Amino acid sequence: MKGKVYLVGAGPGDYKLLTLKGLECIKKADVIVYDRLANKNYLKEAKENCEFIYVGKASSNHTLPQDDINRVIADKAKEGKIVTRLKGGDPYVFGRGGEEGELLKEEGIEFEVVPGITSAIGGLCYAGIPITHRDYASSFHVITGHLRDDDKENPEINWNALANTNGTLVFLMGVANLQKISSNLIKEGKSKDTPVALISWATRSNQRVITSTLENVYETAVRENVKPPTLIAVGDVVELRDKLNFFESKPLFGKNVIVTRSRTQSSSLVSKISDLGGNPIEVPTIKIEKIENNIALENEIKNIKDYTYLILTSKNAVDIFFDKLDEMDLDSRVLANLKVCAIGSATAKEIKNRGIKADVVPEKFVAELKDVLKDSDKVLIPRSKNARDFLVDKISEICEVKEVHIYETVLDDSKKDEVLDILNSGEADYITFASSSTVTNFVDIIGKENIDKLNELKVISIGPITTQTAKSLNINVYNEAEVSTIDGMIDSIMNDK
Numbered sequence: 001m002k003g004k005v006y007l008v009g010a011g012p013g014d015y016k017l018l019t020l021k022g023l024e025c026i027k028k029a030d031v032i033v034y035d036r037l038a039n040k041n042y043l044k045e046a047k048e049n050c051e052f053i054y055v056g057k058a059s060s061n062h063t064l065p066q067d068d069i070n071r072v073i074a075d076k077a078k079e080g081k082i083v084t085r086l087k088g089g090d091p092y093v094f095g096r097g098g099e100e101g102e103l104l105k106e107e108g109i110e111f112e113v114v115p116g117i118t119s120a121i122g123g124l125c126y127a128g129i130p131i132t133h134r135d136y137a138s139s140f141h142v143i144t145g146h147l148r149d150d151d152k153e154n155p156e157i158n159w160n161a162l163a164n165t166n167g168t169l170v171f172l173m174g175v176a177n178l179q180k181i182s183s184n185l186i187k188e189g190k191s192k193d194t195p196v197a198l199i200s201w202a203t204r205s206n207q208r209v210i211t212s213t214l215e216n217v218y219e220t221a222v223r224e225n226v227k228p229p230t231l232i233a234v235g236d237v238v239e240l241r242d243k244l245n246f247f248e249s250k251p252l253f254g255k256n257v258i259v260t261r262s263r264t265q266s267s268s269l270v271s272k273i274s275d276l277g278g279n280p281i282e283v284p285t286i287k288i289e290k291i292e293n294n295i296a297l298e299n300e301i302k303n304i305k306d307y308t309y310l311i312l313t314s315k316n317a318v319d320i321f322f323d324k325l326d327e328m329d330l331d332s333r334v335l336a337n338l339k340v341c342a343i344g345s346a347t348a349k350e351i352k353n354r355g356i357k358a359d360v361v362p363e364k365f366v367a368e369l370k371d372v373l374k375d376s377d378k379v380l381i382p383r384s385k386n387a388r389d390f391l392v393d394k395i396s397e398i399c400e401v402k403e404v405h406i407y408e409t410v411l412d413d414s415k416k417d418e419v420l421d422i423l424n425s426g427e428a429d430y431i432t433f434a435s436s437s438t439v440t441n442f443v444d445i446i447g448k449e450n451i452d453k454l455n456e457l458k459v460i461s462i463g464p465i466t467t468q469t470a471k472s473l474n475i476n477v478y479n480e481a482e483v484s485t486i487d488g489m490i491d492s493i494m495n496d497k
Helices: 020-028 040-045 066-078 097-106 119-126 159-163 175-187 217-223 236-244 263-275 295-302 315-327 345-353 366-372 390-396 416-425 436-446 448-454 464-472 486-494
Strands: 004-009 031-034 051-054 082-087 110-114 140-144 168-172 195-200 208-213 230-234 256-260 279-282 286-290 309-312 339-342 378-384 400-411 430-433 458-461
Touching (some): 004 020, 004 066, 004 097, 020 040, 020 082, 020 110, 031 040, 031 066, 066 082, 066 097, 082 097, 097 110, 119 168, 119 195, 119 230, 159 175, 175 195, 175 217, 175 230, 195 217, 195 236, 208 217, 256 263, 256 436, 263 486, 295 315, 309 315, 315 345, 315 400, 339 345, 366 390, 378 390, 390 400, 390 464, 400 436, 416 436, 430 436, 436 448, 458 464
Parallel strands (some): 004 082, 004 110, 031 051, 256 279, 256 430, 309 339, 309 378, 378 400
Antiparallel strands (some): 168 230, 286 400
């Protein structure tokens, strides 16, 4: 089998700034060779058994020299594998993708290049700085910040030309040479009052922007302890930052939020936090395992006409129940004689995707069900084997209820050390719990001896049952969602002043 290499630009850092084609290359790769500036969350999109090779490339501290990286890419392709070389920004903008492509061509290895959004443009954009503007700059110039260490001039950099252009100057990888850059520009005639922006970790939730002037920028950087990776933007467009800074104005900008759900369930919450400028830290506590050959569920479906209500409590329950209908060569018409109740709007949405509009969607669950159910009703609840008895017990006080276990949540303790590192770092601001099982499983993962670490965070609960579970484990709940949904939890965080 013939291998192939994709040289993929991962964009400047924001997870959603990867191209569709770049994502395709990640999903089909047998091997992903990635560097420090590529968002590591992209690796979660890779197929099972994909090989990950980290090649580092922090400033002046490379895990592998470029020649060795070239060799790794070529050798893996010669093994007949699909290799995705994932690099921050764009492969051909100081990404050394050209050198990698040349070697692949020389060795007869097929390759494609997938452009990415370069930080020189995307990073400035997220800092509120347009790289061009008809009133300020009609051109832009992207320059390497890696200058020679021997104080000799870099012959390929024409400092006089750069100093005397009215265009925007962007130096990549240049913070270590900031003093040389500013002094060279001033020496060649650039006004010492020219605005400069230093943009660290551009487009990420920990983005930091410091502004100064060309004369003072080095002292400012030292005082503010500016570190790589940092872009240096020089030009009058920097003055527009106060007007155009949209990213840092987002309500969750700079907030680190731990998300404790199974990975299949967490995508909605993770996406919402990210869209609001926050940094979602995924810590899956549970894995969902469907109960196979579920005769009990099949029997209740066969007798579905005996029931007056079907209560579905989660997306997992919806998926498994309706998949079982299909497996039995049935469809939603078998539900014609009963009413469907969805616990939570997210569950109602999943039911609607199956062609049914839920008859009852209680916001406060049991309290509202008491007003709906009669003693003559018979309720079917297909749900998790691990679910608390609270819901079934309360409904059984009103009418007959049948609970059928259709899946179970299994502890995912594969990242215990990583979770403890996150808690010990003190960087997280919030932790979210969307079910009782995520609370108990999280505690099982970290150990009861570490519960106090949770009380150093702001704990957000999705609803009263989850809150009750947390409190029973001596976890202080900072805020409970007014509406027991993902959006309700997001609102709880956003309303925290």
